[in-house]
Amino acid sequence: MRGFEAVLMPFSDFIGNAEIVRRLREMLGRGHFPHAAILAGARGSGKYTLALMLARAMNCLEQPMMLATAMEGAATERATADSEIMSKLPDFCGHCSSCTRIALAGDLDARFAEAVEARDNLRETDKKDTRIFVQTHPDILVIPPDPPQMMIKVDQVRHVIHRIYYRPAEARESVYIFTSSAFMKEAANSLLKVLEEPPEFATIFLLTENPGELLPTIRSRAMTFTLGALGVTEMESQLAKLRPNWNPRQRALVARLSEGAMGRALSFDLEGYIAARAHALVMLKSALGAADHTELFKITEGYRPGAAGRENIESLLRTLYLLLEDVMFLQSGTGQLVRNTDIQAELKKMAESADFAWVQRAAQGLGEVERGLRRNLLRSLSLDAFATALEPSA
Numbered sequence: 001m002r003g004f005e006a007v008l009m010p011f012s013d014f015i016g017n018a019e020i021v022r023r024l025r026e027m028l029g030r031g032h033f034p035h036a037a038i039l040a041g042a043r044g045s046g047k048y049t050l051a052l053m054l055a056r057a058m059n060c061l062e063q064p065m066m067l068a069t070a071m072e073g074a075a076t077e078r079a080t081a082d083s084e085i086m087s088k089l090p091d092f093c094g095h096c097s098s099c100t101r102i103a104l105a106g107d108l109d110a111r112f113a114e115a116v117e118a119r120d121n122l123r124e125t126d127k128k129d130t131r132i133f134v135q136t137h138p139d140i141l142v143i144p145p146d147p148p149q150m151m152i153k154v155d156q157v158r159h160v161i162h163r164i165y166y167r168p169a170e171a172r173e174s175v176y177i178f179t180s181s182a183f184m185k186e187a188a189n190s191l192l193k194v195l196e197e198p199p200e201f202a203t204i205f206l207l208t209e210n211p212g213e214l215l216p217t218i219r220s221r222a223m224t225f226t227l228g229a230l231g232v233t234e235m236e237s238q239l240a241k242l243r244p245n246w247n248p249r250q251r252a253l254v255a256r257l258s259e260g261a262m263g264r265a266l267s268f269d270l271e272g273y274i275a276a277r278a279h280a281l282v283m284l285k286s287a288l289g290a291a292d293h294t295e296l297f298k299i300t301e302g303y304r305p306g307a308a309g310r311e312n313i314e315s316l317l318r319t320l321y322l323l324l325e326d327v328m329f330l331q332s333g334t335g336q337l338v339r340n341t342d343i344q345a346e347l348k349k350m351a352e353s354a355d356f357a358w359v360q361r362a363a364q365g366l367g368e369v370e371r372g373l374r375r376n377l378l379r380s381l382s383l384d385a386f387a388t389a390l391e392p393s394a
Helices: 018-030 047-059 076-081 097-106 108-120 154-164 185-196 232-242 248-257 262-266 270-289 294-300 307-331 341-353 356-374 379-389
Strands: 036-040 065-067 088-090 134-137 140-143 174-178 202-208 223-226
Touching: 018 047, 018 088, 018 223, 036 047, 047 097, 047 174, 047 202, 097 108, 097 134, 097 140, 108 134, 140 154, 154 174, 154 185, 232 248, 232 262, 248 270, 248 341, 270 294, 270 307, 270 341, 270 356, 270 379, 294 379, 307 341, 307 356, 307 379, 356 379
Parallel strands: 036 202, 036 223, 140 174, 174 202
Antiparallel strands: 065 088, 134 140
């Protein structure tokens, strides 16, 4: 969704949720934008991308205006009849110094890693007093959860409070983006104070997958905008444009696994998922067949200790859960919910070979493997035990 900075009207690059985006732009154009906005939606739904787009629209040096068209609305006939449909909406150029500097914060993972590395390079006495922030423009501050607890800490909020009442140095509007709703209690209470008396020249964005994680008093002082999931057909259509190297079966698979979140789809590790799924299928088929386990043992032997091994086994377990859910969908006659559509024939055979009790035992077995990992049990043995315990004779 990013990477089209040269386009004159970049809001058009935001995929899905056209009505929400239009509403936000209308409020911005009328000067009625809330001082605190909660952007809610699933991981990968575009919350952070949209917050940065709005920050750029607020501070673009060229301030282009886009002539709205009926295509932006959800219903063309209703939109055509709407007297406001031809109004001009705020946009951003994408190439002025303000837009380009704000856009540098777009790769949040990379900027976060840089901030953490910079803190790690400090003297030990300075580390404990240094909090993590991302800032590529003097008046736009991104506040991610601070490691190792990965929560928004009170010192981060206090830093925002210290800055927010000063007028922006260069921008028309200073912007603060909290990328998580995981606030420590004292941090949430501190944020509440600034939300009660916000300055007129600052905007706070709170990004969350679940607004219920925020204090009710915080929610009552902010406007909530929820980004909904995209339909599978729209996801596949967009992936055909943005991932032309994927074939239709692969696009269909990713569209379903991403659960309507375009950001998740675009960053989806298809090769890694297919590899993990191949291992997961061997394990489940071995358990159902109670045959020679040579192939099974070869696979599980590869899940070794270490950070990379942990990441691989976590991916394997997630994939196993997904396959078991698909088997349950087929058993219950709701095959339209299957996500691994490219291997539906294999899944159907498994659904015919296993009953619901077996699937339930398999899910419980995966839970045991996860608990064993937390106790640092040998990973390969845990996986072997999981598969062999599910044999029909068990």
